[in-house]
Amino acid sequence: MKNRYNIALAVALGLFGMTATSCTEEALKPTVLAEEERTAPVVSLDGSYVFVEETINEEMEITWAPVNIGVNVGVSYKVEMGKAGADFAEVVELGITEETALSVARKDFNKGLLTLGLQANKVDNVEVRVVASFANYSGFEPMSSTAATVEVTPWADPTAFPDLLYLAGSFQGWNNANDVTVLNSIGVGEYQGFYLFHEAETWFKILTKKGAWDSQWGERGGADGILDPNDGSDPDALYYTGAGFYKIYVNFATKEYSVTPVTWGVIGDATPGVWNDDTDMTYDPATGTYSVTMDLNDGQIKFRLADGWDVNLGDDNGVLTPNGPNILVSAGNYTITLKVEHDGAGAYSYSYTLVKN
Secondary structure, three states: OHHHHHHHHHHHHHHHHHHHHHHHHHHHHOOOOOOHHHOOOOOOOOOOEEOOHHOOOOEHHHHHHEOOHHHHHHHEEEEEEOOOOOOOOOOEEEEEOOOOOEEEHHHHHHHHHHHHHOOOOOOOEHHHEEEEEOOOOOOOOEOOOEEEEEEEEEOOOOOHHEEEEEEEEHHHOOOOOOOOOOEEEEEEEEEEEEEEEEEOOEEEEOOOOOOOHHHHHEOOOOOOEEEEEOOOOOOEEEEOOOOEEEEEEEOOOOOOOEHHHEEEEEOOOOOOOOOOOOOEOOEOOOOEEEEEEEEEEEEEEEEEOOOOOOOOEEEEOOOEEEEOEEEOOOEEEEEEEEEEEEOOOOOOOEEEEEEOO
């Protein structure tokens, strides 16, 4: 009997020990926090940055307190930046890490500011947030930190700007992949081009990427001379009235732009202004021609646009061509006519007549 009692007691104690151990392990096992108890990352970033060429190759660090959902699962943190007050409609990704800190090159941060449309050398604000994702744990949606607002002054980094800007508008069939209607770089972040608006009203937009409407720039809230980006919704098109040639200028560092009417002129040693000053011609939108009646001396002439040599025309074996040879003339009073023909896609052809009166 005694042995049976001892055996029964041992079994009972063993079962009790197993139960106690199991309860202890269950109590120590991590549990998923209730949704209202979970905490998102908390980002920490200095309040003000001025970007200048001298320090553009240095690093800056963004840190944050980790996410807490009650269980230790693999967490990936993505750091994003957006314009202040825009609710991250347009986002620049600064990096992804599994740590709670990210080192970002000031050059890359500054490029992100310009990508978002901030003006160089002007104080502005952006917001930075950290988004935690749980790739190995399907039970949770990503959790985002509260945005940290940062005051910034971007630098006009010459490597941060595209080689060309593209135009798409009513004057060329709204073709956003047109290689002809472009603005060429004339300096750091500066672009310029000359185009004929052949209708009484013209609408157009500016793109930083060929064929990509999401890279379009236009206006919001009326014409103020400052370009506005596609920040989740399309900006309004730039609008101009009056047919004729226009010079389109963009400073993409400051986002300023101008559209200025320009005219063709006659220049050369046969003209009163010789090679220094044009004699302006008058545009007739009904015929698509520029004309002027003037006295010429024996000598040479050329046509040029906007009082400059960026666009000039000469006679190459009877064909008026850009940068062509000078046109020989004899003395007399002439009516000079320049006809500009437009193919509807942004390309031009030119012809001229000199009629002696």
